[in-house]
Amino acid sequence: MIIRFAGTDYGLREARDAMIKKHVNIGMIGYKFMGKAHSHAYKDVQMFFQPALRPVMKVICGRTRAAVTAAAKQYGWESVETDWRILIQRPDIDIVDISSPGHLHRDQAIAAARAKKHVICEKPLANSLAEARGMLRAVKRAGVAHMVMFNYRRIPAVMLAHEMIRDGELGEIYHYRAFYLQDWIVDKRFPLVWRLEKKFAGSGALGDIGSHIIDLAHFLVGEIDEVCSHLKTFVKQRPLPGRKNKLGRVTVDDAAAFLARFRSGVVGSFEATRFATGRKNYHGFEIYGSKGALIFNFEAMNELHFYSCAEKKERQGFRRILVTEASHPYFNAWWPPGHIIGYEHTFVHAIAEFLNCLAAGRPPSPGFEDGVRCQAVLEAVEQSAHARRWVKVSRV
Amino acid sequence: MIIRFAGTDYGLREARDAMIKKHVNIGMIGYKFMGKAHSHAYKDVQMFFQPALRPVMKVICGRTRAAVTAAAKQYGWESVETDWRILIQRPDIDIVDISSPGHLHRDQAIAAARAKKHVICEKPLANSLAEARGMLRAVKRAGVAHMVMFNYRRIPAVMLAHEMIRDGELGEIYHYRAFYLQDWIVDKRFPLVWRLEKKFAGSGALGDIGSHIIDLAHFLVGEIDEVCSHLKTFVKQRPLPGRKNKLGRVTVDDAAAFLARFRSGVVGSFEATRFATGRKNYHGFEIYGSKGALIFNFEAMNELHFYSCAEKKERQGFRRILVTEASHPYFNAWWPPGHIIGYEHTFVHAIAEFLNCLAAGRPPSPGFEDGVRCQAVLEAVEQSAHARRWVKVSRV
């Protein structure tokens, strides 16, 4: 596969053969929540999108052979590895998909890039800005394609919002209000899983779900210039899994909130929490501009609420657009209007985009630059929380 | 007050004086739920609407002196009567407001008309079509102004819907779906009040709340041509009030439903029930036309949901118009946008309309013709329920 990408040629015999067959071989690291979501996307993308390159589910990697073997069988992977370094070196692999916890992203991505593999990486890109920058340098140097899995960009309603803002339908933007509210650890007896430990997860609600709302903000209204934040850990100790009556210290935030100023003058507010009782995956935004407004939340992900000042005053109102028309983003691949889609479809869209970009020699989006950009905000938020004042966001 | 009305002069010395002072004297029969709602309207109409004639709360009538005296004091009426025949004959009364149970409407309205009083009557106009026709004949013969209190027409959102349909914003209408769902007698222990007895109430859910949805249908999309119905009494016996362990027979319907065909070709469905657990005053409609649609329900009475085909397909959606702009019907009398109004405001609007029509010599709306029209449908519904087939609605 000789694909000219980001100004660089890269090519291996195997890849060339794949190109002839229009196939690319995927090697995926991780097999739990994200592993399942990504696997499904590879499985379904051909049926609904017929991307220019057809993905082959070649190998899946996990540390525990029995578990990863079961996953491979269930999801439909051809083979398994238990050492990600081996997977990355396999000559039959074109694309490495990193669905592992955050502390492993850096090494895996850099190794993959060095092995001339294209890289898809779960978000947040890394556990620190420095790590993320290193990863970006690696993929650029290697000239491989790269994408960070901010799958929420690929919701049809979010894509529509993006197009509407880009085309000026909202006029000058004034306010961006973002939220990502969950409640899965409200119960104090919920155990100290890896997502609650800084050494594995980097941060808590901030990195896990805050990263999504930061990325959508970048996607929709541009870059954040400065932030003022606070972080909060409501429950400071939790049961250690498998160790009866033993508590361990929670080393990440349960909730993060920050005010933001965008480079464009937009004023923003962001909240990410795992302590919003009753909210399951309440992830969304409100955007107010001089000509209109948009409201979205993921729990009703097929709807975009739009207020337009273009109509006469007596007819204005928030309008629930059911984003399921054939002419809406991605939807003609699916079902007739009103037949809604769900969470995993966002991954199918993202993978279709990646494969089509790869075939066309265009950089997939969002790339590692976007991952770095997000990481810079995450870092500024953490700094602000400690300094208790406004902090500038580092430039990419 | 010499007001030329419906082609007839009428005048009394007192009324003439009132005219000079721009005042009209009200005599009201009934002081419970509707008595309170109407009283409040007379009290507030001047402050918000400055109608051409200012109502004076002259006298209120009820059978129990102590109770009606207390009501008069609470609501602000100048005097009381315990015999409605005396009230009607009082020379200082210009307008008789009938807020009594249905079985009394006919005699009271006819007597008032004969005494040359203008008449406002609660809905349904009567307990039968024959009674209603007699009332209409009486007010026409007397040349007095008349209005039936279908207050829901006077909701700003409903008025807006009316204007939109009239102006063709919905195009050709296909479907009219009406519902009025309540739950106040779901509990089997609820007693046998007058509203559950045919001799007082005429019918049950059908006349009480079904009359409202029939009238709104007439108002919004025109006359009903034929109906096919059924009526249902879920709980057939109920405790007699004040008589321990004694049950009495429910002689009216708990629920009524009918299909309808309008003269215009519109297809309709109507449901009125007191057995829709969880619905308190869920009264509304859905209207679908070739160019758009409207949805309304009273529990969110400041909102009208509008779907317009005028926009491009990708931007279409049901739009929640918050009907609180100064340029919306009635609203400039009240508060700034977004400061919602409630149930009793509909009566203020109706009374303002009545007084302004009276001053201008225009027939108020909805008049007794509308009351008769509604009654004709109610009668057809009852006939259909017995005949178990479609029944034509009598012409007014």
Add this chain to the structure above:
Amino acid sequence: MIIRFAGTDYGLREARDAMIKKHVNIGMIGYKFMGKAHSHAYKDVQMFFQPALRPVMKVICGRTRAAVTAAAKQYGWESVETDWRILIQRPDIDIVDISSPGHLHRDQAIAAARAKKHVICEKPLANSLAEARGMLRAVKRAGVAHMVMFNYRRIPAVMLAHEMIRDGELGEIYHYRAFYLQDWIVDKRFPLVWRLEKKFAGSGALGDIGSHIIDLAHFLVGEIDEVCSHLKTFVKQRPLPGRKNKLGRVTVDDAAAFLARFRSGVVGSFEATRFATGRKNYHGFEIYGSKGALIFNFEAMNELHFYSCAEKKERQGFRRILVTEASHPYFNAWWPPGHIIGYEHTFVHAIAEFLNCLAAGRPPSPGFEDGVRCQAVLEAVEQSAHARRWVKVSRV
């Protein structure tokens, strides 16, 4: 595969081998909208549900070789046929899936049953009650498993509603209000497709979408005893596809509405239309009982609204249950709470149910009896529309 089913043995060598491998081979007729939906279900069911029998996408059938070959490639079928009779006779096929238009169902299902194939058939089961009964006789005689694809039963929220009603959480049921509103042919220029011709489709909105709301009513609150209906065709002529400026006659209903009485005493109303401007796939119900109520609509298919009288009055209200918990029906196969699913998932659930029943020797549900039951109501509705009176529903 020797599966004892409905009291009958059946077995072929190929099937036995499949059993050993725990595989069953599918032959599907039809490859358009339903063909795509069913194909996807066979593709994904293993990954999410690991049914006791693993489906193999053996052969897909359509009249046009090029088109069906393209579909086979896109969806992942191993081979194609252009004559359904050949498909049905293929010894390697265990299950015949009928996703063709209604006028073909009878012959295909009967032929499949005679060939000892298990049968999955799209809804409505047939174009007449007589046809449907013939199909039921055939599958019973053959002792094969049968299912009619009323996929909406398999929505988690609908399954939850079913369980709640079954367990008495709503108490005695009073009202069942059903609706299925679409708008895809409001435009008069929409052509005369097969779904608008009686000879292919049997009926219009009635059979196509009315059948769904009838089936859900049966599933949720039991059998319908009698109906009173009307049918309406708003646009009587439409452009003939591919024949410029030529119009053809619409021979089916655009809209159907009926009142119903259930055997249990429940009172029902049903509306199915393709002329509800703004409604895309607005399919749902309201159910009111002595202890609570349920509201559902497909456009927000992950939500069930529940009103419970069990709480104290001041805390009662309609509650939006987001039916995405691991302990909700089917959801533990998918994603964490709040990560919603969509339309095609209902087919995955239905196929999983079918395969598990087949393996266990239990009759899948809904079976052809349910298809016949639905057809009996459809027939009664048509008769009532002509007779303009109430009509009893034939017993299965």
Add this chain to the structure above:
Amino acid sequence: MIIRFAGTDYGLREARDAMIKKHVNIGMIGYKFMGKAHSHAYKDVQMFFQPALRPVMKVICGRTRAAVTAAAKQYGWESVETDWRILIQRPDIDIVDISSPGHLHRDQAIAAARAKKHVICEKPLANSLAEARGMLRAVKRAGVAHMVMFNYRRIPAVMLAHEMIRDGELGEIYHYRAFYLQDWIVDKRFPLVWRLEKKFAGSGALGDIGSHIIDLAHFLVGEIDEVCSHLKTFVKQRPLPGRKNKLGRVTVDDAAAFLARFRSGVVGSFEATRFATGRKNYHGFEIYGSKGALIFNFEAMNELHFYSCAEKKERQGFRRILVTEASHPYFNAWWPPGHIIGYEHTFVHAIAEFLNCLAAGRPPSPGFEDGVRCQAVLEAVEQSAHARRWVKVSRV
């Protein structure tokens, strides 16, 4: 009227007479938006609440005689004054109601207190914390009753929320999210009214509507300890009213946002803006606690959304409580369930509370202490916006 209040006697002959008659005489300053709202409350409170003291609408004050005379006639005041100092000295006045712009509150309230009048003052209490403190000292020294018109406390749904939190139904509170979004000055041509000038209004969105969300937060979850904010003026120059083509400088904020930490450990976010296109009076909160959550917004002010963890997981969901039951706060004075109320009712409730407290010798709530408490937060927010860091809120 000899009322022992806050430990002090006060009494005038006129007041004593009023006491005998159970009447109190009101003198009101201001006759525009708030003047109208307060007037209506005095007009209606007797009919619906029969407070222990009956208010008499004695005198209304405004600078322009013609305008205030017209207002007096429209609203039903007995007399007018054009100098508030005279009104305050009138011996027949018991209660001074200050509905004037913020820069006048201090002098008027202090003068009223010195004249031994009870004082009701519009919010925010003053234009600075120092002013507010002076006012509080004055009313305390005079021993008069005092109330600041935070009318939104008196919404039935808000009162219900208050009771539920107080009674522990939400458990430990984690998050308080407050918003007050409007859009009335999005249009750049909107003129430079007094509310956009610091010398009259003190601040912009912050004081005008931010004060409401601060007060509700205090009412519902207690005192705010520290804040971090920013203020934004999107449109810096606007047309001067009545001066063609002349622009003047906007000297207040268009939008204010701040993060907060409450003394109790609750984490808060607050946004107030006049630039949220499409939002008319979108004022509300989300409160998340260990046992449940509450959501409210004023545009649907009769609804409170409640999530309770007390039920089993599969039945949990946000429940829309229609706060219109007779057993809900204030509602038994109004209408049957489902017959909603509106904006002006909140003032009726507040006045009823004030009059009943006055009669009973209890301090009305919210008193000037609450006004000072709110002002302290407003001041901290302004300081933080300038200092660009967290700022402690002064203790009352």
